[in-house]
Amino acid sequence: MNRAKVAGLGLAALTVGSLAVVPVSHSTPPVGAHAVTLSQNTVDGIDYVTREITIAPGGSTGWHYHDPTVYGIIRSGTLTRTLANCQVDGVFPAGSAVAEGQGPGHVHVGRNLGTEPLVMWVNYVAPAGTPLAVEVPDPGCGFA
Template sequence: MPRTPRLALALTSTLTAGLALAVAPGTADATPGSGVSAVTLFDYTVGDTPYVLREITIAPGGSTGWHEHPGTLHGVVTKGVLSHFDATCKSDGVYKAGQSVSEGSNYVHIGKNLGSVPMVLDVLYTNPAGQPLAIDEPNPGCDFQ
């Protein structure tokens, strides 16, 4: 086999393995989201603080999956209703269009769309530099996802 195809094959294999590691969940029992899509509207760092504005849409019946954030976030529901549950399996808020929601760091929770229309949430994340926007967590023992 000529040298160039071997090098291309080796690079492709290495990149594929790296991509698989990058997208693999960090927690074996993490609860993935379903029916969720997000678009980044703004991503800018001031000093050591990144500010990321995203529009998150959860389809009817969908959820974010259990997760936490390393920083704080502030959001506004622009369409639909967001049902929010904490790690004790209790509702900690129901947010309708026009209402705001804030979350502190290291707070395990899940957001769900129990309605019949898509829920849209504009969220401003202020996480520590180098940290992900969210960290997947296992279900804390609730009988719903």
């Protein structure tokens, strides 16, 4: 075998070996969650969206963050919100108002740790076309 082929094979082996050790991050999609859009309007380039989100007992929103302004109310059940540092930052029973921080510095997961469905009405306000949420990998808390 000539030197060019040997060098090429060595580079290919190095590349494959490098790919094998690169961790692959996967987002954590919602589990047992269902959303229905109740209202959606765009006015002067701003989207106004209201959704009813239902999470089954044991379910979650999956890890995510919001670029839009997000606020809502818990209609029934209890929402437990955990931040990327794995600390619970709020337990919100029925009737509670909830607001979310904006941007990738506010990664969180909402879980239904109760025995009845969690129902929330959630409002989003953002520049037209902005995704309502961005799914991200579990930051190391070991649950979705």
